[in-house]
Amino acid sequence: MPLKLTILVGTMTGTAQLVAQELQLTWEDDDTQVEVLPMDGLDAGVFAREGVFLVCTSTYGQGDVPDNAKHLYGALCRDRPDLAHVRYGLFGLGDRTYAETFNFGGKRFDDVLTELGAKRIGERVRHDASSGVMPEDKALEWGPEWLALARAKAEQTA
Numbered sequence: 001m002p003l004k005l006t007i008l009v010g011t012m013t014g015t016a017q018l019v020a021q022e023l024q025l026t027w028e029d030d031d032t033q034v035e036v037l038p039m040d041g042l043d044a045g046v047f048a049r050e051g052v053f054l055v056c057t058s059t060y061g062q063g064d065v066p067d068n069a070k071h072l073y074g075a076l077c078r079d080r081p082d083l084a085h086v087r088y089g090l091f092g093l094g095d096r097t098y099a100e101t102f103n104f105g106g107k108r109f110d111d112v113l114t115e116l117g118a119k120r121i122g123e124r125v126r127h128d129a130s131s132g133v134m135p136e137d138k139a140l141e142w143g144p145e146w147l148a149l150a151r152a153k154a155e156q157t158a
Helices: 015-027 044-048 067-079 104-115 135-157
Strands: 003-010 032-038 052-057 087-094 125-128
Touching: 003 015, 003 067, 003 135, 015 032, 015 052, 015 087, 015 135, 044 067, 052 104, 052 135, 067 104, 087 104, 087 135, 125 135
Parallel strands: 003 032, 003 052, 052 087, 087 125
Antiparallel strands: none
16 A cells, blocks of 8 residues: 655745655655645645645744745644644755744744644754755655655554
8 A cells, every 4th residue: 555645835935845846756656645735725634634744844034934834834723633643754944044043934833743742753854045955955865764764654553
């Protein structure tokens, strides 16, 4: 049975969307079904889907989630659903030159998902735009190990 993976994308400029699409192209095969889903208009009901999730989000403004992710983030904070069944990874995009709020978009999602009982797979990735490494290159380097962990977690819960 193939692993079902939903990549939830929070973005202002499209960079997180590019990362998600690159991962989809790399990961999708007979053993892995990947759907990239922009967060626009989503609510906590998205986590009723089968499979594993990857939150791929940038940070905007003063450490906020991107505009297209605000509705989903707000719904999670307000509605407080039980997400104990959810397994997820987090790929955050940020810029370390904003030291006070570096990668807070990803941190905010990571914190609320954990509070609601979801279990993170692997470490939270914190890409730094000022590092000179393209975010999609970082994702492709990180991706194989995370996908193996996600597959192992999915098999444990199946």
